[in-house]
Amino acid sequence: MFATNSGTKSMNRKILNIVVNGESHQVLIEPHWTLLQVLRNEIGMMGTKENCLEAECGVCTVLLDGKAINSCILLAGQVEGCSITTIEGIGDPEHLHPLQEAFIECGAVQCGYCIPGMILTAKSFLDENPGCRPSRDEIREAIAGTLCRCTGYRKIIDAVATAADRIALSGAKQ
Ligand code: FES
Numbered sequence: 225m226f227a228t229n230s231g232t233k234s235m236n237r238k239i240l241n242i243v244v245n246g247e248s249h250q251v252l253i254e255p256h257w258t259l260l261q262v263l264r265n266e267i268g269m270m271g272t273k274e275n276c277l278e279a280e281c282g283v284c285t286v287l288l289d290g291k292a293i294n295s296c297i298l299l300a301g302q303v304e305g306c307s308i309t310t311i312e313g314i315g316d317p318e319h320l321h322p323l324q325e326a327f328i329e330c331g332a333v334q335c336g337y338c339i340p341g342m343i344l345t346a347k348s349f350l351d352e353n354p355g356c357r358p359s360r361d362e363i364r365e366a367i368a369g370t371l372c373r374c375t376g377y378r379k380i381i382d383a384v385a386t387a388a389d390r391i392a393l394s395g396a397k398q
C-alpha cells in the first residue's frame with residue numbers, strides 16, 4: 225500500500241505517475257490535491273512556494289513539459305504522465321543555470337520568495353524564444369505574472385537580460 229505524507233485516508237485515492245526533475249514518482253493522491261500540494265507535501269520540493277493559491281502571484285510556478293504554469297490551481301490528477309521541472313531541477317550550487325548566476329551577480333534577490341517562480345518563468349520564456357535577446361519591455365511582459373514585493377523589478381530585468389545575452393552567445397539551450 226502507498227502511504228501519503230499527509231496521512232489522509234480516502235476511498236477516492238489514486239496513484240499519480242509523474243516525473244519530477246528527471247526522476248519518476250508514484251504518489252497516492254486525493255482527487256482535490258493540487259500539483260503544488262503534491263510537489264511540496266509528498267515529494268518534498270520546497271523550492272516551489274505557496275502564497276495566494278489563486279493564480280495571482282506566480283510564486284508556485286513550475287515547468288510542465290517545459291511550459292511555465294501555476295501549480296496552485298492545477299489538480300495533480302491532470303498531470304498524469306507529465307514531466308515537471310522545479311527550481312531544484314535546473315541547477316545546483318556547483319553548476320548554476322545562467323539565470324541563477326545572473327540573478328546573483330545582478331543583486332536581483334532580496335527575500336527570495338518570488339525567485340524560484342521568477343527564474344522558471346524566465347527560463348520558459350527564453351526556451352520558447354531560442355537565441356533571443358529580449359528588450360526590457362519584453363522581459364517585463366514575460367515575467368508579469370510573477371509578483372515581487374521587494375526588488376522593484378529593475379535588477380530582475382537586468383538579470384534576465386544578462387542571462388539571455390549569455391545563452392544567446394553560447395548558442396546552447398540551458
Ligand atoms: S500561489 Fe500560485 S499563483 Fe500564487
Ligand code: FES
Nearest residue numbers: 335338372373374
Ligand atoms: S525578492 Fe522578495 S518577493 Fe521578490
